[in-house]
Amino acid sequence: MNPLKAPRARSFGHDVFASVVVFLVALPLSMGIAIASGVPIEKAAAVGLATAIIGGLVVGPLSGSPLQVSGPAAGLTVMVAAFIQKYGFETLGIIVAIGGLIQVLAGVCRLGPVFRAVSPALIQGMLAGIGVLIFASQFHVMVDDVPPGTGKEFGGVINLWLLPGAIVKGVAEPEHRPAALIGLLAVSIVASWAVLAPKALRLVPAALLGVVAATLAAWAFDLDVRRVPVPERLLDAARPPSLADLDALRDVGVWLAGLSLAFVASAESLLTATAADSLQRHAERTAYSRELVAQGIGNILCGVMNVLPLTGVIVRTSANVMAGARTRLSAFLHGAWILLFVLLLPQLLTMIPIAALAAILVYTGAKLVKLDFAKDLWRQDRIEALVFGVTFAGVVGFDLLTGILLGLVVSLARLIYTFSHLAVTVEKNEASGAAHVFLDGAATFIRLPRFAAALERIPAGYDAHIHLRGLTYIDHACLTMLMDWGENHEAAGGRVHLDRDILHRLFEQKAWRSANAT
Incomplete structure (x- = not known):
């Protein structure tokens, strides 16, 4: 037996099994995300599943992250609904399509690693805000009601504020009670499965179990609940934009929408790819620029078919890794299984209660709010906690783009402060003729006058000890000034003591930054 064929055969078996697991995870989530994104209800199932198929069949083989799985993402629902x-x-x-084109150009220009340079606090604040908005809107859908904030200014806040009313409807009003019971059944199964499931069955997707149980309950008891509408030919609902639709290209706002979509989708995809690298040891590490190109090609195709945008999705990716995937084949096959299901068994979808899909998203939205992350951030770095809070408040109170921009403003302000803040403390001892200068922060040309003024306060003839341990950075202007002052001070009869090791380390860091910026 050829020894080279055995590993391939074993990988194939792992990939096939993992692809089935991911298919079962993706099926209910893709439809639910489409409904939550504001897609017309009669097209939602087709649009969500078409994006998942493209994520598997197109992005899967091209991906720079071998085990990442792409498709419609909960993190984009708020943005897509606004569009x-x-x-x-x-x-x-x-x-x-505009967003996809920008992603391809960014990947070709090798800007993949740049998208990773986004504060985790901003990303988590964005996801937490999205999670609250998904929870608030889908809670109303879970009782077969329309979210009251739909189409209104501050709609997310309205949905959140009126949650008690949805609870009252689900408990007290007969027309809403069946859907509420179905939703409660689905969300209970999803929430408890990870804890109560036998270890051997934990790879069975909780979302699928919740939807199947809710569907069977609705059928067995003949409950009067809204179900997923499905056209006769499912993929006919996905159609290219018409020539008349192309007039939208004259609107600057449409181009800005594409740019914002590219930014958010790229950041989410590359962060998911990084998470995938930390979870697996079998495949090569992520090629970030290649991943951007793959995501961009997928989104261009999604745009041509007028379906949802796609990103790398952490739920499907982690399921893929945990199920034992070894190569890109698993992502490709999961798309193939969805396509076969759509072609052969589309009428099964008409049995699914919309309340069950909404319940899955209620749980997903709650999981996006990582309170432990926020608590740890508050203990470790108050400024980063502020970035988290401002982004979260902006997303919930205004919209996704405003929240991201507010978070970026706070992050930028923090960066400017970090690279412009320099505390200089001078302690003189006249009895011993010694002076100690303590530097804390970044010594850049912006703070050169303050640095120079502090050194000039040291009398001639003193032993000057320049303490660099608190210094995070020193630029050429400040170093030149320090060296010139030191020569003049020693020429006047004094002595200068510098920690050369620390100075050498600072310049090694500076050289490393320069090399990695090119």
Whole structure:
């Protein structure tokens, strides 16, 4: 037996098994995300599943992250819903295609690693805000009601504020009670499965179990609940934008929407790819620029078909890794299974209660709010906690783009402060004729006058001890000034003591930064 074929055969078996697990995870989530994104209800199932198919069949083989799985993502629901509300569903494909084109250009220009240079606090604040908005809107859907904030200014806050009313409807009103019971059944199964499931069965997707149980309960008791509408030919709901739709390209807002989509989708995809690298030891590490190109190609195709945008999705990716995937084949096959299901068994989808899919997203939204992360951040770095809080508040109170921009402003202000803040303390001892200068922060040309003034306060003839331990950075201007002052001070009869090791380390860091910036 050829020894080279055995590992391939074993990888194939692992990949096939993992692809089935991911297929079962992706099926309910793709439809639920489409409904939550504001896609017209009669097209939601087709649009969500078409994006998942593209994520598997197209992005899977091209991906720079071998085990990452792409498809419609909960993290984009709020943004997509805002686009549909403002520009109409017919324009969504144009926005998605613009975002994909920007991603391809960014990947070709090797900007993949740049998208990773986003504060984790900002990303987690964004996801937490999205999670609250998904929870608030889908809770109303879970009782077969329309979210009251739909189409209104501050709609997310309205949905959140009126949650008690949804609870009352689900408990007290007969027309809403069956859906509420179905939703409660689904979310209970999903929430308890990870804890109560036998170890051998934990790879069975909780979301699928919740939806199947809710569907069977609705059928067995003949409950009057809204179900997923499905067209006769499922993929006919995905169509290219018409020539009339292309007039939207004249709107600057559409281009800005595509740019914001590219930024958020890229950041989410590359962060997911980084998480995938930390979870697996079998495949090569992520090629970030290649991953950007793959995501961009996928989104261009999604735009042409006028379906949801795609990103790398952490739920599906982690399921893929945990199920034992070894190569890109698993992501490709999961898309193939979805396509076969759509072609052969589409009418099964008409049995699924919408409340069950909403319940899955209620749970997903709650899981996006990582309170432990926020608590740890508050203990470790108050400024980063502020970035988290401002981003979260902006996303919930205004919209996704505003929240991201506010978070970036706080992050930028923190960066400017870090690279411009320099505390200089001078302690003189006249009895011993010694002076100690303590530096804390970044010595840049912006603070050179303060640095120079502090050194000039040291009398001639003193022993000057320059303490660099608290210094994080020193630029050429400040170093030149320090060296010139030191020569003049020693020429006047004094002595200068510098920690050369620390100075050498600072310049090694500076050289490393320069090398990695090119």
